[in-house]
Amino acid sequence: MSFKYIDGGICASKGFKASGTYCGIKKPSTDNMNTKHKNDICMYVSDTICNTAAVYTQNKVKGAPIIVTKANLEKSNNKAIAVIANSKNANTCNADGIEKADKMCQLVADELGIQKEYVVVASTGVIGQVLPIEPIEKAVPILVKELDYNKNQEAATAIMTTDTVKKEYAVEFKLGNAVCHIGGMAKGSGMIHPNMATTLNFITTDCAISAKLLQKALSEIVKVTYNCLSIDGDTSTNDMVCIMANGLAYNNEITEEGSDYEVFKAALYEVMASLTRMLAKDGEGASKLLECICTGAPDKNTAIAIAKSVVCSSLFKAAMFGEDANWGRVLCAIGYADADFDINLVDVNLRSDKGTVEVCKNGTGIEFSEEKASTVLSCDEIYIDINLNQGNENATAWGCDLTYDYVKINGDYRT
Amino acid sequence: MSFKYIDGGICASKGFKASGTYCGIKKPSTDNMNTKHKNDICMYVSDTICNTAAVYTQNKVKGAPIIVTKANLEKSNNKAIAVIANSKNANTCNADGIEKADKMCQLVADELGIQKEYVVVASTGVIGQVLPIEPIEKAVPILVKELDYNKNQEAATAIMTTDTVKKEYAVEFKLGNAVCHIGGMAKGSGMIHPNMATTLNFITTDCAISAKLLQKALSEIVKVTYNCLSIDGDTSTNDMVCIMANGLAYNNEITEEGSDYEVFKAALYEVMASLTRMLAKDGEGASKLLECICTGAPDKNTAIAIAKSVVCSSLFKAAMFGEDANWGRVLCAIGYADADFDINLVDVNLRSDKGTVEVCKNGTGIEFSEEKASTVLSCDEIYIDINLNQGNENATAWGCDLTYDYVKINGDYRT
Numbered sequence: 001m002s003f004k005y006i007d008g009g010i011c012a013s014k015g016f017k018a019s020g021t022y023c024g025i026k027k028p029s030t031d032n033m034n035t036k037h038k039n040d041i042c043m044y045v046s047d048t049i050c051n052t053a054a055v056y057t058q059n060k061v062k063g064a065p066i067i068v069t070k071a072n073l074e075k076s077n078n079k080a081i082a083v084i085a086n087s088k089n090a091n092t093c094n095a096d097g098i099e100k101a102d103k104m105c106q107l108v109a110d111e112l113g114i115q116k117e118y119v120v121v122a123s124t125g126v127i128g129q130v131l132p133i134e135p136i137e138k139a140v141p142i143l144v145k146e147l148d149y150n151k152n153q154e155a156a157t158a159i160m161t162t163d164t165v166k167k168e169y170a171v172e173f174k175l176g177n178a179v180c181h182i183g184g185m186a187k188g189s190g191m192i193h194p195n196m197a198t199t200l201n202f203i204t205t206d207c208a209i210s211a212k213l214l215q216k217a218l219s220e221i222v223k224v225t226y227n228c229l230s231i232d233g234d235t236s237t238n239d240m241v242c243i244m245a246n247g248l249a250y251n252n253e254i255t256e257e258g259s260d261y262e263v264f265k266a267a268l269y270e271v272m273a274s275l276t277r278m279l280a281k282d283g284e285g286a287s288k289l290l291e292c293i294c295t296g297a298p299d300k301n302t303a304i305a306i307a308k309s310v311v312c313s314s315l316f317k318a319a320m321f322g323e324d325a326n327w328g329r330v331l332c333a334i335g336y337a338d339a340d341f342d343i344n345l346v347d348v349n350l351r352s353d354k355g356t357v358e359v360c361k362n363g364t365g366i367e368f369s370e371e372k373a374s375t376v377l378s379c380d381e382i383y384i385d386i387n388l389n390q391g392n393e394n395a396t397a398w399g400c401d402l403t404y405d406y407v408k409i410n411g412d413y414r415t
Numbered sequence: 416m417s418f419k420y421i422d423g424g425i426c427a428s429k430g431f432k433a434s435g436t437y438c439g440i441k442k443p444s445t446d447n448m449n450t451k452h453k454n455d456i457c458m459y460v461s462d463t464i465c466n467t468a469a470v471y472t473q474n475k476v477k478g479a480p481i482i483v484t485k486a487n488l489e490k491s492n493n494k495a496i497a498v499i500a501n502s503k504n505a506n507t508c509n510a511d512g513i514e515k516a517d518k519m520c521q522l523v524a525d526e527l528g529i530q531k532e533y534v535v536v537a538s539t540g541v542i543g544q545v546l547p548i549e550p551i552e553k554a555v556p557i558l559v560k561e562l563d564y565n566k567n568q569e570a571a572t573a574i575m576t577t578d579t580v581k582k583e584y585a586v587e588f589k590l591g592n593a594v595c596h597i598g599g600m601a602k603g604s605g606m607i608h609p610n611m612a613t614t615l616n617f618i619t620t621d622c623a624i625s626a627k628l629l630q631k632a633l634s635e636i637v638k639v640t641y642n643c644l645s646i647d648g649d650t651s652t653n654d655m656v657c658i659m660a661n662g663l664a665y666n667n668e669i670t671e672e673g674s675d676y677e678v679f680k681a682a683l684y685e686v687m688a689s690l691t692r693m694l695a696k697d698g699e700g701a702s703k704l705l706e707c708i709c710t711g712a713p714d715k716n717t718a719i720a721i722a723k724s725v726v727c728s729s730l731f732k733a734a735m736f737g738e739d740a741n742w743g744r745v746l747c748a749i750g751y752a753d754a755d756f757d758i759n760l761v762d763v764n765l766r767s768d769k770g771t772v773e774v775c776k777n778g779t780g781i782e783f784s785e786e787k788a789s790t791v792l793s794c795d796e797i798y799i800d801i802n803l804n805q806g807n808e809n810a811t812a813w814g815c816d817l818t819y820d821y822v823k824i825n826g827d828y829r830t
Contacts, residue, residue, distance in 0.1 A: 061750030127743025322826025328542025411737025
């Protein structure tokens with residue numbers, strides 16, 4: 001299946017308005033995070049009530065907004081209308097965290113004239129600093145006033161922390177005669193090693209689809225997209241993916257698995273995989289995107305475990321930063337993946353726009369041109385092709401190199 | 416129990432001779448690894464045959480020396496006399512690896528006039544480069560000729576790769592009237608995240624102890640020492656701990672669990688924990704040792720999982736390099752540890768020779784002096800005290816900070 005890429009991010013889906021502004025959660029003078037993108041709070045709202053699905057971090061330490069959103073969606077029977085999100089403060093490990101997250105929902109509900117349980121709330125930033133509520137109280141009326149069908153970028157920049165670029169992606173596709181859309185925005189870019197959830201990801205669609213199938217599709221696609229992404233092996237406390245479907249495309253509502261559901265899922269994969277790739281490429285300090293494609297696996301979980309193990313290896317990540325074809329570290333990472341397979345059948349190639357180098361055949365090193373390897377590794381998108389040669393399943397994992405800048409950014413993030 | 420620390424490393428145990436030399440496995444001109452310590456091959460030999468125990472890497476990619484050593488110890492019914500080890504080439508993922516590792520044993524056996532299965536062989540260094548055997552053929556007679564009861568340092572420097580200091584430790588203790596010793600040497604310092612084994616660690620003892628109890632003690636102590644160490648989350652292909660007991664202390668042979676066994680185990684813990692700490696402190700690029708002590712756990716495995724999770728967190732490691740008291744990252748890492756506990760009871764302190772800062776109580780941040788925190792974190796040994804307040808078990812894990820130098824060393828290790 002192929003989909004038409006379109007602009008518009010979360011506003012690409014019909015009937016979604018967005019807005020973003022700077023409210024001053026951190027004082028500008030002490031804010032060393034991304035001064036180019038000043039927005040620190042955003043909102044988006046659907047014209048009609050939406051079936052809504054979400055997955056959350058598996059970290060035992062959960063941000064207060066995660067707890068409040070989960071409770072709201074339970075209370076509303078998986079319906080939502082509006083989302084509010086701030087950056088620069090995670091509202092996590094604070095004694096008054098839940099109270100403040102709940103207050104954010106109440107402010108939005110009051111201003112929009114809707115019930116509080118129809119509001120999704122998210123926060124990202126430093127853990128363990130008290131969230132100032134006054135700036136948010138002032139910001140909510142402004143955000144509501146400025147809501148517009150084309151302010152997706154205002155929202156997408158407001159959720160950035162150490163991100164260097166905003167992440168948006170949207171596709172258009174047809175179900176019957178209905179023109180449907182799925183759009184999304186995401187933030188990175190450190191503390192990323194999702195586990196059944198991810199960093200903040202917001203997705204909208206105008207497809208009509210039942211809440212149950214929306215959740216099923218989201219959970220399935222998360223497994224092979226965000227959960228196959230690692231920047232640094234740290235699973236965040238505030239991970240969340242939320243998808244809202246308002247049905248304004250007026251397709252026949254998808255209420256059972258079948259061809260429409262498969263098309264929807266494929267479109268959702270396209271959006272989520274594209275955002276995942278953007279997150280990897282903009283990983284903290286990253287100079288190179290690493291995409292590990294494991295094929296020939298006996299089963300899906302083995303393919304995922306091996307592809308993830310390689311993009312998680314600090315040693316391999318540092319070697320890629322140094323453009324050193326140290327394939328032994330790929331083999332080493334394959335070897336400690338938690339999976340059952342025969343290492344003696346494994347082939348490994350390193351590949352980029354500048355060509356392919358075969359470095360390992362049947363688990364054993366083969367001679368290759370160091371000169372050619374250097375050329376291949378000089379690109380900023382590197383593919384590691386692993387063929388296990390023992391089955392037909394495959395998986396892709398995304399990561400980035402480990403650089404001086406990663407250390408620099410994280411040596412002094414908070415102060 | 417307290418033990419008397421003594422000099423002598425692996426030669427601290429009676430009846431063990433050692434030697435080390437430079438044989439030229441890598442050409443000096445292309446060798447950018449640690450030119451201060453030129454030795455690249457060593458040997459040590461017991462005056463009498465030894466009960467021997469070992470644990471090996473759980474990586475599916477196993478270095479050829481691991482396979483050969485394992486086979487030898489099986490054939491010899493856990494007896495050994497001599498050990499040969501080289502650095503700078505791991506002899507792993509090579510088509511002729513096993514043949515070469517076997518040849519190394521044969522060379523030693525021929526020169527010493529012993530059976531080949533009494534030889535333990537180990538290699539460490541780059542994965543996937545063919546091991547040149549000629550330099551080793553020339554070195555073995557030299558190593559045998561130079562064997563001496565006080566050449567432990569010659570051996571300890573020969574196993575170094577990116578290590579900046581040699582690691583040796585030995586203790587003296589009494590069993591009845593017999594004066595006993597346990598001595599050891601280890602190499603680090605990257606690709607360290609042991610799993611039922613560790614990087615290369617060689618231990619000698621003159622205690623008389625059955626092969627069965629020697630293996631039992633080793634396996635138990637590995638779990639709470641080397642396996643609680645992480646430099647970079649990468650489990651090496653060539654990990655091995657080997658302990659040889661020659662009985663020359665003439666204590667009543669330890670053949671069953673009881674007070675003598677407990678004393679022996681405590682002494683072994685002292686040696687292995689001290690070497691573990693040295694490995695952490697000399698982690699690749701490290702500027703600070705991190706020691707995480709988890710107390711008040713409902714069970715041992717929970718304590719281990721939590722302490723390890725904290726020292727494995729790239730984000731927390733980078734924060735320690737930056738001397739930033741970003742305790743939220745400690746809570747985050749505790750939260751994603753694979754263990755079952757109540758996060759709302761957890762207290763966290765950061766501690767060094769310059770004092771203690773309480774940063775978190777009952778899972779929630781508490782106010783602290785940033786100035787004091789900066790002073791505490793300025794030391795080069797940082798302790799992270801975690802009290803789960805839900806039991807009586809405890810564990811310690813060791814690691815180091817994540818620095819520019821780690822990236823530098825590993826961006827260009829091989830070429």
